[in-house]
Amino acid sequence: MNNNFIGFFIFLLLSFNGQANEVIDIPITQTLLSEYHAYQQEFKVKKEQAFLKRTVADLLIFQQALIAGGITAKLNYLIVPNLKREFLLLKHGEIVASPRIISEGSVSDDVKLSTAIIKKGNFKKLMYGLKSNQKLMSANNLDDLKELRAVLASGWKYDKEKLTQLGFKHIITTYNYPTIFKLIKHRDIDFTLLDLPSRENMLKYYQGIELAPVPNIIITLPNSRHFMISRNHADSEKVSQALTKGIRILHENGTIKKYYQQAKMYHPRFEQWQEF
Template identity: 35%
Template structure:
């Protein structure tokens, strides 16, 4: 399996009880509470349900885009991260990777508008027009889904950062005013990184306008077997509600922001 150092570290910090699969839809381990761990455990659980006992051997990469490269070359069989449809549904990948059924449907991955706690101009935004006037957004250089979503709202000027650490530092330094981030299930919904705290604008959020999928290498000798098991397991987990539970606990969905206004709802194909 290919994944990032961050995911490997977080998985390594899980107690053994939280790594056990198959998971029960009655009670999920509370330690599964970040997006990278939720997607990894969806993958691991789906493989078990599909008939494969996964022995996780990690190939570390510096970022998610490098995961694609390793899979295309056949150096790894599957990635633990979820990829948005446009990034992988491309002719150059057609004979290189298998694409799983959607784990996140169009519009299901919601993100908040995060800024520094003292940026009251952004924090006082209650609509898209307010947000446009409040300042410049920042996205990651590989965040094509977020960039396209913001562009669809008429936001053309964006700063871009290479890593999440850089993004937090750029916001802190005033290079940009806000960044779309997934919600964390902390009590105040704040997120911290490298000593920098960002908080969400209350009451508004965006829904990303693409589905997200696992990808499996066609060049790896175990690729077809892994893909078929994964597809079977995803179907079972979809039917028993376990995928939704893991996505919610991991922060792809957030109960605390359920009633917040989606400012790009007209652009979302389907919100489920």
């Protein structure tokens, strides 16, 4: 796909929010909003070489799918603390949709899913923990790790099912993503599952806490990933149709694949890793 195509879409994203009279409230964490603004600024200088996290790529795809589907409303970013709050807002029809991608089968009847953004078998994660955890980092295979303790976000249903299927028995959950890092750092939890890294050094950071991937092990989750749409909002059907159309267009023209390549989701360095 021509890089100018992505550049054109980014130009739209940097400019269209001030051009529409209609306003759509979009839930977003403060962390993601800050990362999105940082990407906007870096893109102006580095273009497609700008550092792009997968969650920011999700947001860009959401915005572009709305545009491609015919909606050019101004997006008002509504700060939410976590996924639980997003679910409640969607359930009660206080917001129409969310740019957070989520697994099929992970939502209530009050929420429906968009067309798949990431198709089945294409969503992969790594095991992350402290670099100083020698038992974790020196493992040669999964059998060396099955007695260790894991922490996952409570909404990561398929992550938990996958670890259970693989034989892990000690799994706790938390609603708050930052708490995952704190539990691993301070509470004798060994690892979590996190997205493939965007940084070349493959490390993940939060408030001074650094997590490293377990070498040579990659976990493939069997489910697809989707945006969430409320069934109880006045604009639900309009937004659903726009996202369906827009996602189809972005799959066909390669925009979705291009963004996830920029975010290092599809990277040749993982091709020789053991996949489970």
